[in-house]
Amino acid sequence: MSSQIVLKVNKLCFSYPDKKNVLTDISFEMNGGERIALIGPNGSGKTTLFLLLCGILSPASGGIAVNGKDIKPNQFNTDISYMFQSPDDQLFTATVFDDVAFGPINEGLPEGEVKDRVKSALERVKCHELIDKSPHHLSGGEKRMVALATILSMHPEIMLLDEPTSDLDLLNRRNIITLFASLQKTMIISSHDLEFLLETCNRALIIDNGKIVEDGNIVDLLSDEGLMKSHHMEKPHSLYPHTHKRAIPGAPRDH
């Protein structure tokens, strides 16, 4: 992991026209190669934070800088990529090739390089055989993997991933964990799959009611049962002293 700060978020505030103070005073820094788990209950502001970080929404106040450069809303920025929660939002063209090539083409890369990037991104997610298929012919898991390829093909420095394991079966979930471990990328991952986050991330930010309430080592934070309960979450089973279900409060007993 590089000790250089690649992302700096400073006193970020945001409100929607019909909902005030969706995010309040959000500040954190991120080093190159770091993996942050963004966790919090539904409606806590995780997706809104992602939309601000990638420049889709404009903050009411505060700033975001990637590698020292301010993120300007509505500007195409190849340093930071966001994978939407639903792959159907991410895959909007007629074929898998066109979808994965969409970003590199708009970057103005030459045809040969675009093809190389598409091939390499699809190989990384083990979906190369789907290259000519239409997105509507793909299964939920395939769509998710191809959606991931659409951002990998852009070679972003920072990847923002919103619920990357939803729709995935256990094998594809494991493939994603292995893939993330092999990528030298800075990532912020939002998910309710805390076991997945434990395997993927080294740091966690807990966000609740639009504020970052905790920032620290992921194992330390997720092990704190009181902290998790106070923010409407549950301590992951793997963090109990032993994983036999009798040790887990509320788990059904064997008969």
Add this chain to the structure above:
Amino acid sequence: MDLDNYSNIKSPIHSWDARWKCITFFGYILISAFVNNFYNLIVIAAASTLLVFFAGLPIRKVLKSLKPLFILLLFMVPVISLTPTGDAIFSYGVIKVYRDGLITAGIISVRAFSIVLATIVLFGSTRINIIIKALEFFKIPPVISTIFLFTYRYIFLYIENLNKLLTSAKLRGYRLLRGIRHIRNTVSILVSLLIRSYEQSERVYYAMRLRGFSGSFRSIGSFSFKWPDIVKTGIFVILFTVIIWIELL
């Protein structure tokens, strides 16, 4: 609906340069829409059927795609045949079948059959992105090609969403077209689908902007025009000339 699954098979129709294939098929469809002569009707029906065979599309899939047309014709043909125009050729009680109505129904049926069959062959032998690229080559405005692309991409998703909503409603006692309460429920389902589509369109636009969309779809690759394309287009040009000549006689 699944015809694009067959766009990768090898056939003389599949290998036809998309630009010339599109323009030839559009011309063919246009001419088929105005054919009146009996012999020409046989020619266009035969030509469309031959196109299916040359394209190597599975007959069962083609027939399945023709099903909506057959259902439409099943309602339309009796209505036109029973509409009083000219001499009645058959009567049973108050029901009379009219000669002119029967001829008109026949002409419309053959035209519709030929046009739909040609459209099936075009979309079954060319990937949609290639058709869009060909349309852009002919300077079709990007807005139209983008609408075309999104319709193709999302129509399946919305049909799936609608079916999910209907199933969910049916499991809770909803029945289509039964009473005022159910009409209100039908409207709620449609409004719900509309709102979901609107919200999704916003997210799709965000996803496009994040990957550099600036108003038009750019693509790579180029078309290649070979001599067999000239032969295929030429055959259709001769066919068009003969059809127009017979019509004008």
